[in-house]
Amino acid sequence: MQKTLRKMSLGIAASVGMALSSAVAWAETELTMYYPVAVGGPLTKVVDGMVSDFMAENPDIKVNAIYAGNYNDARIKALAALESGEPAQLSVMFSIDLNELRELDAIVPFDEVVKTDEEKAWLNSFYPSLMENGTSVGKTWGIPFQRSTIVMYYNKDAFKAAGLDPDSPPATWDELVDAGKKLTTDDGSQWGMMIPSTGYPYWMFGALAMQNGEVLMNGSGDTTYFDKPGVVEALNFWKDLGSKHKVMPEGTIEWGTLRQNFLEGKTAIMWHSTGNLTAVKNAAKFDFGVAMLPAGKRRGTPTGGGNFYIFKKSSEEERAASLKLIRFMTDPERSANWSVQTGYMGISPASYETETLKNYVKEFPPAAVARDQLEFATAELATFQAGRIRKSLDDAIQAVLVGSKSSEEALEEAQALADRILKDYR
Amino acid sequence: MLMETHKRHLLGWALFTPAAILLIAFTHYPTIATFINSLFSNSSIIRPSRFIGVEGYQDLFDDPVFWKVFSNNIWLALGTIPTSIGLAIIMALIVNKAVPGRSFLRIAYFTPTMLPMIAVANIWLFFYAPEIGMLDQVLGLFGIDSHNWLGNPSTVLPAIIVMTIWKEAGFFMIFYLAGLQTISPELAEAAELEGSSRWNFFWRVQYPLLLPTTLFVLINAFLNSFKLVDHLFVLTKGGPDNASNLILYYIYETAFSFLDISYASALTVFLLLLLAVTALAQFYFVDKRVHYR
Numbered sequence: 001m002q003k004t005l006r007k008m009s010l011g012i013a014a015s016v017g018m019a020l021s022s023a024v025a026w027a028e029t030e031l032t033m034y035y036p037v038a039v040g041g042p043l044t045k046v047v048d049g050m051v052s053d054f055m056a057e058n059p060d061i062k063v064n065a066i067y068a069g070n071y072n073d074a075r076i077k078a079l080a081a082l083e084s085g086e087p088a089q090l091s092v093m094f095s096i097d098l099n100e101l102r103e104l105d106a107i108v109p110f111d112e113v114v115k116t117d118e119e120k121a122w123l124n125s126f127y128p129s130l131m132e133n134g135t136s137v138g139k140t141w142g143i144p145f146q147r148s149t150i151v152m153y154y155n156k157d158a159f160k161a162a163g164l165d166p167d168s169p170p171a172t173w174d175e176l177v178d179a180g181k182k183l184t185t186d187d188g189s190q191w192g193m194m195i196p197s198t199g200y201p202y203w204m205f206g207a208l209a210m211q212n213g214e215v216l217m218n219g220s221g222d223t224t225y226f227d228k229p230g231v232v233e234a235l236n237f238w239k240d241l242g243s244k245h246k247v248m249p250e251g252t253i254e255w256g257t258l259r260q261n262f263l264e265g266k267t268a269i270m271w272h273s274t275g276n277l278t279a280v281k282n283a284a285k286f287d288f289g290v291a292m293l294p295a296g297k298r299r300g301t302p303t304g305g306g307n308f309y310i311f312k313k314s315s316e317e318e319r320a321a322s323l324k325l326i327r328f329m330t331d332p333e334r335s336a337n338w339s340v341q342t343g344y345m346g347i348s349p350a351s352y353e354t355e356t357l358k359n360y361v362k363e364f365p366p367a368a369v370a371r372d373q374l375e376f377a378t379a380e381l382a383t384f385q386a387g388r389i390r391k392s393l394d395d396a397i398q399a400v401l402v403g404s405k406s407s408e409e410a411l412e413e414a415q416a417l418a419d420r421i422l423k424d425y426r
Numbered sequence: 427m428l429m430e431t432h433k434r435h436l437l438g439w440a441l442f443t444p445a446a447i448l449l450i451a452f453t454h455y456p457t458i459a460t461f462i463n464s465l466f467s468n469s470s471i472i473r474p475s476r477f478i479g480v481e482g483y484q485d486l487f488d489d490p491v492f493w494k495v496f497s498n499n500i501w502l503a504l505g506t507i508p509t510s511i512g513l514a515i516i517m518a519l520i521v522n523k524a525v526p527g528r529s530f531l532r533i534a535y536f537t538p539t540m541l542p543m544i545a546v547a548n549i550w551l552f553f554y555a556p557e558i559g560m561l562d563q564v565l566g567l568f569g570i571d572s573h574n575w576l577g578n579p580s581t582v583l584p585a586i587i588v589m590t591i592w593k594e595a596g597f598f599m600i601f602y603l604a605g606l607q608t609i610s611p612e613l614a615e616a617a618e619l620e621g622s623s624r625w626n627f628f629w630r631v632q633y634p635l636l637l638p639t640t641l642f643v644l645i646n647a648f649l650n651s652f653k654l655v656d657h658l659f660v661l662t663k664g665g666p667d668n669a670s671n672l673i674l675y676y677i678y679e680t681a682f683s684f685l686d687i688s689y690a691s692a693l694t695v696f697l698l699l700l701l702a703v704t705a706l707a708q709f710y711f712v713d714k715r716v717h718y719r
Contacts, residue, residue, distance in 0.1 A: 076682040100685060188572055191557075198577075198665055249556060251577030252666040257555045266557040387683035395491075398666035402579050405667075 028060045029321040034081070035065060035092040036074035036306060039275035039342075046341050054328045061321045071097075071306065082106060082313055089314040090322040092145050095133035095307040096382035099221045102136060103384065107309045109139035113319050122327060125348045127371075132379035134307050136221070142307030143326055144347040146338075148273045149301045149370045149377055150207050152294070153280060156287040158183055158190065158268035169291035173211070173237065176269075176294045180247025183268040192247030193269035194262070195238065199255030201397040202381050202390050203304055204271060207293055208234040210300025210378055216393075221383040222425040226393060227408075227415040235407040237296070239400050251402050273304060274370035277343025281364070290366030292373045299376040305344065336360075345370040383418070384425045392417045457698065464691035482692035492693070494668045495676045498583060502672065503651040505587035506594065511643055513595040515636070518602035519628070532603075539597040543656035550589045551576075551661055576662050579669035586670055589657065594650065598643045605639035606632065645708050652701060673697050 033051075037043045044067045051065040068074040071094040078091040093101070101107045114120050126144050134142030156166035162182040170176040180192025195204050206216055214230040217223060225231060242250040262270040263283050271293065280288065293301050308326045310319055328334065332350035336357035339346045346352050352361070352371060361368045383389050396410035405413075464482050469475035486492050521532045538546065553560045554575040562572045575585045609632060617627045655675040658664055664671030664679070673693065681690035 072683055104685070188557075198663060249572075249574055249577075251574035253574075253577060254551075254555065256660075257551065257558065260555070260558055264558050385684065387679070387685060391679065391683070394665070395667045402577070402666045402669075404579060 029317050030062045030064070030087070031090065031318060031321055031325060032064045032066065032081070032086075032088045033090050033092070033325070034068040034074050034078040034088060036068055036071045036094070038070050038305075039273055039279065043342055046338065050329055050334060050338070051325075054325055057328070058321075058324065061324065063325060074306075078311075079104070079106065082311060088311055089318045090308060090310045090326065092306045092308055095142055095144070095147070095303070095305060096380050096386055097309075098133060098136055098141055098307075098382060099384045100386055101309060102141065106311055106313075107141055108312050108314075108319070109141050110143060110310070110323075111139050113310060113323050119323070119327075125350060126330075127347065127349065127374055129374050129377045129379075130303055130347055133303065133382055142309055143330060145306055145308050145326075145330060146275065146342070146344045147303060147305040147307075147347055148275045148344055149303055149373045150204065150271050150293055151274045151277075151301075151366075151369050151373065152269060152271055152291045153262060153276075154269045154289050154291065155262070155265065156289050158265065158286075162268070166287070166289065169289060170269075170294050171291075172294050173296045177241070177245050177247060180241070180245060180269070184247050190265060191249060191267040193241065193271075194248055194253050194258055194267040195241070195271045196255040196258045197252040197398060197401050200304075201252075202393045203302055205235065205238070205393065205397055206302035206378070206381055207271070207300055208238055208296070210302070210376075211293065211296035211298060212237070213297040215378055216381050217379075217383055219379075221386075222422050224381075224383060224389065224393075224415060224418040224422070226396070226411045226418060232407045232411055234296070235397065235400055235411060238397075239407065242401065243403070252398050275305065275342055275344045277366060277370075278341060279343070281343075281366075290369045292369060292376070299373070301373055301377050302380040303374070303377050304380050339367065343367070343370075345374075383422060385421045388421060389418050460691045460694050460698075463687055464689075464695050466688060468686060468688050478688070482689055483696075485689060486692055486696060491668055491671070491676065495664075495671045495673050498669075498671060499652060499673050501583060502587060502590070503648060505584070506590045506651055507644065507647045510591045510595040510598055510647060511640065513591065514598035514602050514643070517595065517599040518606055519632075521599070522603055522606045535596045535599055537596070538593050539600075541593075543593065543654060544660060546589065546593050547657035547660035550585075550657075554585055554661075576670075577666060579666055582662060582666065582670040586657065586661065590651075590654065593654075594647065598647065601639050601643055602636060605636045609635050641708065645705060648704060648708075649701060652697065 035047055047065060047067070051063050055061065055063055066077075068077040074091065075093050075097050078088050078093060081088045110123055114123055123140055123143075130144040130147050131140065134140060134144060152169065154169050159166040159169075159179075162179075164179055164182060170179045176193070183190065183192040197204065202216075209216055209231050212230045212234040214225060214228055214234065216225060216231065218225075241248040258267075258270055258272060259276055259280060261267050262272075263280065263285075265286065274290075277290065292299055308329070310322050310326075314322065330347060332346070332348055333354050333356065335346045335348060335351040336354040338344060339351065339357060340360050346354075346357055351357055352368075357367070381390060381393070392414040396405070396414040399405040399410045400407050465477060465479055466475045467478045517535050521528055521535065525531065541549075552558075556562055556572050556574045556577065559575075561575065566572065573581065575581050613631050614627070617631060622630075652672075652674060655672050655678070658670065658672065658675045662670045664675050674697070677690050677693045677697065680686050680693060684690075
């Protein structure tokens with residue numbers, strides 16, 4: 001017995017030693033990257049494919065790309081890895097994690113990593129509204145990767161059946177309510193519209209608030225405007241869609257199953273991330289359209305999605321290799337491919353100039369809606385202590401939608417909490 | 427002789443060490459570290475950590491969300507434990523007999539337990555989904571309107587309770603089945619000779635003999651009602667407006683989403699104390715009465 005044990009432990013020691021030495025011998029630079037997926041479709045395959053293309057082109061760099069769940073999970077896993085001393089040199093994380101990552105001193109600004117003029121020019125090659133969530137105190141901390149806006153998916157067949165013009169989707173709040181009333185059937189088999197209110201309610205609300213002419217926070221992320229009259233009005237409108245106009249189910253609507261609701265014809269309109277576009281396109285058995293969100297006082301949507309970050313705990317070589325990888329992944333051609341395969345938008349004007357995306361947009365015009373909407377877009381809610389502040393706004397929105405609080409009351413409470421938390425940062 | 431005792435001690439320590447290392451590394455050290463963390467504020471480059479003493483615990487009593495998740499936990503425990511124990515006993519009695527298809531029944535009852543909670547939640551998400559969910563479609567056949575089971579604060583917790591019972595009852599059934607099989611068949615024969623009714627036999631013989639099992643299951647069920655939160659990640663994320671939020675999920679949110687380690691530690695210490703006190707109470711008070719004499 002003892003002999004076997006000794007043999008076993010020798011064996012284990014030997015194999016551990018071998019594994020260690022071979023890892024060193026294999027690649028000069030080894031990178032570990034965590035990335036999230038927040039929408040439907042086989043996105044992990046797409047990312048893994050891009051990463052293996054990169055390694056084929058750069059045999060001296062080995063990349064471990066680790067799928068880490070949704071945005072929250074990805075941040076948690078990356079930070080936990082850093083905390084426990086496991087390697088992680090870069091990650092795709094929520095664009096709105098920026099302030100917290102900065103406060104934790106976890107990331108380096110790209111301004112310190114780029115060296116050549118060409119690299120510096122690359123920093124300015126993205127859509128400016130996508131950079132809003134990636135810059136702070138005059139520096140660039142996040143490079144856009146899987147970026148989105150909220151778009152309105154609508155079922156053209158249902159529009160025809162209800163006597164609506166399938167080629168002119170509602171462009172204002174009033175038209176939205178009118179169309180919704182025509183699309184909602186009496187027997188409850190089809191709703192006019194659904195706006196998801198679990199998962200990322202604050203994101204959807206950012207769109208409604210902006211359409212009503214308001215933003216939810218200031219640029220430096222230390223002040224929120226949850227209790228402004230225009231913001232309260234926006235929440236009242238959301239609530240009224242269910243309780244007054246009866247074009248949307250009352251209560252909260254699940255983010256995760258909403259796409260299924262739309263695909264099964266249970267709702268004629270849904271607001272969702274453009275990141276769902278390809279998944280909807282592949283599964284829809286009816287003719288569907290994609291439109292910009294309708295305007296209240298103006299059009300509006302927050303941008304959303306994930307940025308690349310480089311962690312501070314990394315060597316010079318690792319940072320250079322990370323930059324190489326990020327440049328590879330955000331290159332116009334690859335960004336165009338990514339957009340085609342997922343529905344996320346091309347992140348630079350150059351990506352829409354590629355043949356791939358030009359042709360795709362020609363044959364499938366919805367692919368350009370998210371980009372066209374950028375003109376009306378604002379940053380996503382990103383404050384210091386963002387998790388807690390998001391949660392307090394999420395709770396307020398849900399409390400109003402389920403009817404347990406009035407908009408004024410709920411948003412005032414959320415604002416009071418945000419003020420208490422953020423006063424230290426002003 | 428002295429050498430001999432010495433050796434024996436050494437062996438004792440050697441045998442004890444692996445367990446001790448594991449216990450210290452994964453139970454005692456984290457507990458103490460958590461307690462210490464709860465006494466200090468969070469550190470960041472902008473605001474360094476400082477000693478705050480019991481402030482974190484005071485926050486806890488002023489935090490309306492904490493009271494909400496705590497009461498949710500109590501309702502969850504009250505909703506799941508008696509029903510799943512009752513169901514477990516009934517199921518165990520059924521599959522303990524030589525009924526046709528016994529193995530099939532046993533497997534059917536036990537399957538929910540074998541599934542990971544995340545898988546269970548994904549299944550039930552599509553049961554509960556309004557309009558497209560199975561529950562709504564079946565109710566629709568009887569002309570009952572669609573319900574937003576998980577989106578309504580008054581139905582979301584009951585919905586989760588039902589799912590938890592479905593998941594847990596089969597697990598507890600296994601213990602009752604084992605308990606039933608240790609009961610001597612002579613007792614059943616004697617009862618039959620005496621002409622005892624089936625209910626009488628259960629109530630006067632089987633049930634008292636199963637009391638140690640019941641204590642065990644009770645403690646497990648109670649701990650589980652605080653431990654099981656995996657489904658919240660999939661089903662509701664604690665919403666709407668914390669209507670289905672539970673203490674452990676709130677701790678997770680506080681620690682990893684809000685990055686507020688200090689407050690999360692205070693919450694953890696509270697949960698730890700609560701569970702320790704309950705477990706002790708169950709051992710000392712209930713234990714005295716469970717052994718049938």
